[in-house]
Amino acid sequence: MKRTIKPFAGLCLVVALAACGKDSAEVSTPASSASSVMQADYVVVQPQPVSNVINLTGTLLPSESAMLSAQSSGLVKEILFREGQYVKKGQELLKLDDRQWVVQRQKLAAQLETAEKDLERRQELLKIKGISQAEVDAAELLVATIQADQAELAVLIDFAVVRAPFSGRMGLRNISPGAYLAAGTSFARLVQTDPLKLEFNVPERYAHQIRVGQEVRFSIAGEDDVFAAKVYATDPAVSESTRSLRIRATVTNQRDALVPGAFTEISLTLGNVPDALLVPTEAVVPVLNDQIVYRISGGKIEEVVVKTGIRLPRLMEVVSGLEAGDTIMVSGLLQAKDGVPVRAGQEIIVNKTEVSKP
Helix, strand or coil: CCCCCCHHHHHHHHHHHHHHHHHHHHHHHHHHHCCCCEEEEECCCCCCEEEEEEEEECCCCCCCEEECCCCCCEEEEEEECCCCCECCCCCEEEEEECHHHHHHHHHHHHHHEEEEEHHHHHHHHHHCCCCCHHHHHHHHHHHHHHHHHHHHHHHHHHHHHECCCCCECCCCCCCCCEECCCCEEEEEEEEEEEEEEEEEEHHHHHHHHCCCCCCEEEECCCCCCCEEEEEECCCCCCCCCCCCEEEEEEEECCCCCCCCCCCCEEEEEEEEEEECCCCCCCCCEEEEEEEEEEEEEECEEEEEEEEEEEECCEEEEECCCHHHHHHCCCCCCCCCCCEEEEEEEEECECCCCECCCC
């Protein structure tokens, strides 16, 4: 009798193939698992010196500025300055026609001489009781009145000459000789151009870091040079409307390279940190009321809450939460979760001027 074993052989073949398939699957699992681990570029945090610099805008102002006018009215007799001329304090700039006051002064001088002689005569008569005391008193009053009129007239004559209240540069005039100038009407502007004032506003959060004597660096359009100024005064309070503090600094302008009214771009250093820990700005993730970074530790992602400080164009200082030598993720942050395995990709080199790949 013959026994058929083909079915059994077929069954063995199926079992063998299934076993082989199982072994094959078990062998391929580690490879596919390794390829599923996320890869992230990273930075190794190292301490480095950095300055806390904020950029602001400001305006150059003259140290002193005045719209010049006469204190009395009259015809313009002489203009004693040129437009744009540098003048010194006390220098005569303009004269009004004062002839009527000069004539009046001469008249009063003659009246005073007569009144004084009359007073002397009456005083002699009083000694011999030739007149009463009242008549002498009247003569004394007349002398005093004329002297008061002379003093008032001297002021008017002095007002006919306009002098520079401080040293500076004259502006453009709007009056000509022979024109009538009313008292209080301005005829030109005088500006002190050396030194100048630099005025700017600092946001409220930086107000407590401003000190008198602090150096300010600034530039203006059309000039390659960077200029320096020193803070000399601040407003006593923060503006409620702008939430900023107004600052003024003094600027030397001996070369006349700077013009009052010019717009300036300011760099203000608020402090220096010798060992700041800097990370790329994109590595810091805001979460609710906190900020976090993802640290690579032992091949896994570790979520770390940090506090930040100085902000640079592409970098941010971390003041707490990290230590020198920590490895921080800078890519794949949307997929990052605490405890997830991660492989280090390409290292990103960070310094205070740039962020680059080696």
